[in-house]
Amino acid sequence: MGILVTGAAGFIGFHLVRSLIDKGFDVVGIDNINDYYDVRLKYARLEKCGINEQEIGNDGTLVQSSTFERYRFAKIDITELSKLSKLFEQEKIDKVINLAAQAGVRYSLENPHAYVQSNVAGFVNLLECCRQYGIKHFVYASSSSIYGMNNKVPFSETDPVEHPVSIYAATKKSNELMAHTYSHLYQLPTTGLRFFTVYGPWGRPDMAPMLFASAMTSGKPIKVFNNGEMERDFTYIADIVEGITKVLDNSPTASETRPFYRLFNIGNSQPIKLMDFISTMESALGIKADLKMLPMQNGDVKRTWADTSTLEETVDYKPSTPLETGVREFVKWYISFYGKKQ
Numbered sequence: 500m501g502i503l504v505t506g507a508a509g510f511i512g513f514h515l516v517r518s519l520i521d522k523g524f525d526v527v528g529i530d531n532i533n534d535y536y537d538v539r540l541k542y543a544r545l546e547k548c549g550i551n552e553q554e555i556g557n558d559g560t561l562v563q564s565s566t567f568e569r570y571r572f573a574k575i576d577i578t579e580l581s582k583l584s585k586l587f588e589q590e591k592i593d594k595v596i597n598l599a600a601q602a603g604v605r606y607s608l609e610n611p612h613a614y615v616q617s618n619v620a621g622f623v624n625l626l627e628c629c630r631q632y633g634i635k636h637f638v639y640a641s642s643s644s645i646y647g648m649n650n651k652v653p654f655s656e657t658d659p660v661e662h663p664v665s666i667y668a669a670t671k672k673s674n675e676l677m678a679h680t681y682s683h684l685y686q687l688p689t690t691g692l693r694f695f696t697v698y699g700p701w702g703r704p705d706m707a708p709m710l711f712a713s714a715m716t717s718g719k720p721i722k723v724f725n726n727g728e729m730e731r732d733f734t735y736i737a738d739i740v741e742g743i744t745k746v747l748d749n750s751p752t753a754s755e756t757r758p759f760y761r762l763f764n765i766g767n768s769q770p771i772k773l774m775d776f777i778s779t780m781e782s783a784l785g786i787k788a789d790l791k792m793l794p795m796q797n798g799d800v801k802r803t804w805a806d807t808s809t810l811e812e813t814v815d816y817k818p819s820t821p822l823e824t825g826v827r828e829f830v831k832w833y834i835s836f837y838g839k840k841q
């Protein structure tokens with residue numbers, strides 16, 4: 500079976516590609532390798548998948564992995580419909596997992612256009628290709644941030660999500676609406692996954708674990724927003740990848756009330772206090788953090804907490820990585836990749 504993974508040079512995409520290859524799928528990865536964060540990390544992830552930076556061109560040609568026979572990669576921006584269509588036309592793609600997006604809540608206050616381009620215009624291009632080429636299942640990344648001003652916890656898929664507090668969240672909500680439309684109009688099976696703060700090796704430099712590790716290992720203070728009064732449903736990358744692959748195998752069917760459309764929370768269902776997360780990092784790194792207490796940031800939410808019962812019932816999803824284990828694995832990778840001092 501042929502699977503297209505978009506955002507394949509990204510944090511989650513990299514881990515997912517490795518897992519799909521291990522499971523015996525034929526995988527095509529695409530990514531525009533943008534410089535929102537250090538591109539060296541993106542190329543290093545690709546290298547780990549056997550994709551050599553020197554061989555990657557700008558014309559959308561696929562590069563064969565030197566390590567994995569079943570993996571090929573092309574530098575393609577999902578906003579470029581012609582390159583995307585050509586790929587769908589030439590390749591035998593059965594299912595698509597869309598992880599390509601402009602991520603990050605805070606940056607969306609600075610550069611809203613980047614979000615609309617990739618997350619809205621790019622997303623419609625993918626839906627159009629899926630419709631035109633009869634894709635059997637379109638799985639896409641949504642986000643816990645769409646719960647916005649929701650105060651009820653844990654967050655459930657049936658909770659109202661009409662009050663996003665960032666453009667990032669608004670674009671993710673728009674993805675869910677557009678996917679619903681395509682499921683209804685064209686019977687395209689779609690599944691949206693609302694990810695809750697994913698962490699682990701090869702993580703994203705703009706997220707708390709990497710920001711903390713980077714500051715702590717170089718003797719700088721770490722920024723602690725809302726004076727530490729925050730909680731996040733930190734979810735280990737391996738649990739996320741396991742959940743995505745289970746969902747991929749389980750396409751939604753139509754019911755009387757719903758088209759071929761599904762949405763799941765995918766988190767750990769155990770919110771962690773930010774200060775507890777910091778102590779876990781301190782123990783794993785063996786470094787005491789210098790805390791710089793700051794007020795709440797615009798666009799941020801105080802607490803996230805996933806109710807994952809629907810996903811558990813549907814695909815037997817069971818996140819199993821304790822925070823201490825996940826942080827230890829993250830720190831091990833971080834030190835081997837960056838060293839103790841940057």
Ligand SMILES: NC(=O)c1ccc[n+]([C@@H]2O[C@H](COP(=O)([O-])OP(=O)(O)OC[C@H]3O[C@@H](n4cnc5c(N)ncnc54)[C@H](O)[C@@H]3O)[C@@H](O)[C@H]2O)c1
Binds near residue numbers: 529578601643695
């Ligand atoms: N990591 C998390 O905690 C988290 C939480 C909620 C939602 N998500 C969502 O999950 C997905 C993957 O997140 P991630 O943490 O791996 O982020 P990431 O930034 O590491 O990966 C996204 C990848 O998409 C690529 N990309 C961006 N715009 C593109 C475009 N127009 N065309 C092609 N490629 C493009 C980037 O170069 C990047 O490599 C994103 O959609 C993100 O919004 C992640």
